[in-house]
Amino acid sequence: MYKTFLKFFISLFILFLTACSTNMSKEEANQPKKVEITISAAASLNDALNEIKTHFEKTNQQISLLYNFGGSGALKQQIMQGAPVQIFISASKELFNELSKKDLIDSKNQMDLLSNQLVLITNKRQPIPLKSFDDLQKEGINKVAIGAPASVPAGMYAKQTLQSLGIWEGMHAKLIETKDVRQVLTYVETNSVDAGIVYMTDIKVSDKVKVIAVAPEQTHDPIIYSAGIIKSSAHQKEVSLFYDYLHSPTARDIFKKYGFKVLD
Known part of the structure; x- marks a missing residue:
């Protein structure tokens, strides 16, 4: 008697689950696809x-x-x-x-x-003695991150600025090119480089960097x-x-x- 009742209860429970599953499937099917x-x-x-x-x-x-x-x-x-x-x-x-x-x-x-605007930045906690873009030429400044000029607009604008200031040719050995401007920001935040060139908007999302200088608008194409x-x-x-x-x-x-x- 007990076994018969148990089998009946299990069968009823399975039917209940099947019905619920079917109803849920129908509801999901009726949902418009995004x-x-x-x-x-x-x-x-x-x-x-x-x-x-x-x-x-x-x-x-x-x-x-x-x-x-x-x-x-x-x-x-x-x-x-x-x-x-x-x-x-x-x-x-x-x-x-x-x-x-x-x-x-x-x-x-x-x-x-x-x-947007282009800015020169350094790490806030371990700042490098920089006051301007021209200071990037100084001894002791060994690594400067920019986006790859050929594929990253921020890097292209950085190159234009350094060329306009007459310091691009002397910077080649110091430059670290990145896949995008946010990678430049990360390098500066982690103190992997001495300085970097990013957009003004990039520093809005970081409390680990500080702005040294803003690139004059006439030194690069409009951003x-x-x-x-x-x-x-x-x-x-x-x-x-x-x-x-x-x-x-x-x-x-x-x-x-x-x-x-x-x-x-």
Whole structure:
């Protein structure tokens, strides 16, 4: 009698679990699948864009944002090779225009979004005796980190500044080239180098570095961040929603919070 009752109870329990599982599967199947949008963006935008993602996805729950951060030159090459990207935000207008000229970016959906400044930094706790860019030539300054000029806009601007100041040629033995501007920041934070050249916005996310000097604007090309929709993008409606959101009051406030100048 007991065994019969136990078997009946177990069978009933299994049927209950099966029914629950079936109902849950039906509910999951009825849930609309989120549209994923991939944004390739300059590494210096990491913190600002991640905060923007949080706000955007709260009000657009049908969309999931995926970021691919890196040096703008490397991101440009990925897009040219067919990377599945919907929006490109470059820290170099020149690199952005190369894609635009190849008709890879929608001509009706591209804009100059932000601007930035270039700064010389050193470690805050173990500062090097620097007062200006010119001091980088001094003995005792052995390692200076910059983004690789060929692929990292911050490195290109750094090279232009050092050339304008007439000290580029004498700096070759000291330069440590990195894959993106955030790696420069990390090297300075960890005291792996004596100094580094980054964007003003990069220091907003670090309490381990200090600014020595701001590069005069006339020593380098204007630092303009351009954004645009890749012409072959799927889900154009959802992509346009995020593209337009980049100029919303919420996004503008976040960009300003991290030290960017928002362009109208």
